[in-house]
Structure formats: C-alpha cells, structure tokens
Amino acid sequence: DGGITQSPKYLFRKEGQNVTLSCEQNLNHDAMYWYRQDPGQGLRLIYYSQIVNDFQKGDIAEGYSVSREKKESFPLTVTSAQKNPTAFYLCASTQPQHFGDGTRLSIL
C-alpha cells in the first residue's frame, strides 16, 4: 500500500546527542513536510521540501536539519542545539497532506 512511513515510533535521546528521524514515502509526491506537535498543541512546521535537493525553513527550524537527496526520503535530524526536543514529530507529503504515524521523541 502507498503511504508515509516514519521510523522509529519511539525514540530516546541522551543529552548532547543528535538523532535522526526517518520519513519515507512511496506516493511519488514532490513536496514533503516535517511538523512538531507538543501535548495539547497544534502542528508547527519545522522544514518543508518542494523538490529533491531543495528545502526551506518553517516556523521553528532552529536546532533541526534536513536533507532531500531522494524524492522518497526526507530525514529530520534533531541536533543537540535543540534544547527542548521532547515532542511528537510528524512527516507529511503534498497537499492535501498525507501524514505518517509519527515518532515520539523523549530525552533520557
């Protein structure tokens, strides 16, 4: 079945560590997005990519990095510079948006 696959479902990070969240799609969509959701809050845009090898910062890009080397893949790295990384991270493609199941990141 076509869709967005995010892995892992749960991720734990130690202080000072970088971690990478995976997002893969087989929908042949050009645009992909990363959002952060905090408990009881809406979705805030971290980065988005309209096409391979191109991406733009969203509203809360500080402490995050992305790459878009392949159409199918849009990984998100949460760097040690992100001081409050505990959140639910959602990857999506195109519009209307198709979402993956998300990754819950926690700090040990």
Added chain:
Amino acid sequence: GQQVMQIPQYQHVQEGEDFTTYCNSSTTLSNIQWYKQRPGGHPVFLIQLVKSGEVKKQKRLTFQFGEAKKNSSLHITATQTTDVGTYFCTNSGGSNYKLTFGKGTLLTVNP
C-alpha cells in the same frame, strides 16, 4: 503562511448534541483544509474549501467557507463517540506549499 485562529480550544458534549468549531483569519484565505486527529493518532484530511461561500457536507459533518474567505466552520450534527478527536484547520500560503495550522479544537463526547 497566514495565521488562522481556532475557537473554541476545547469542547465537551453529550452524545447526540451538535458541535461547531470555527477558524478565523484577519486576511483573506486562498483555501481552507480541515483535518481530524484521533487521540494518539496522526491528522487525517477531511476536506478542502476553495470558493467564497462554499458549503460541503460529509454525512453528519457540514463545512462552510465564509463569503469574505476569512473564516470557516465545521459543524457536526448529533455527535457520536467516534467523533472524538482534535479538529484542525489550515491554510496554505501564497506559494501553495507552506501550510499554517490552527491550534485545533479538542472534542470530547460523553456517551
């Protein structure tokens, strides 16, 4: 993306009661998309409105886009426990790639 404000933030109803959530903007919106997120799940697309004054229905759900394209509403008739979740509106910016989500309305339904 343009800012969209949603009200109310929370709504608790008895099963069978109606429910409405509103999405408002200070500027004209190019379109409105509505999503539903069940507890512990991911947002799922419900509908997109584009035309001024547009009204669309999906079973017990009625979606409206204001004449001035600055507001939208989602109305659920005779709520059921399956309607529980957070309802989000979003508008894509002029580039049509960047979306701005409202903070959502959390609906809980008492059986």
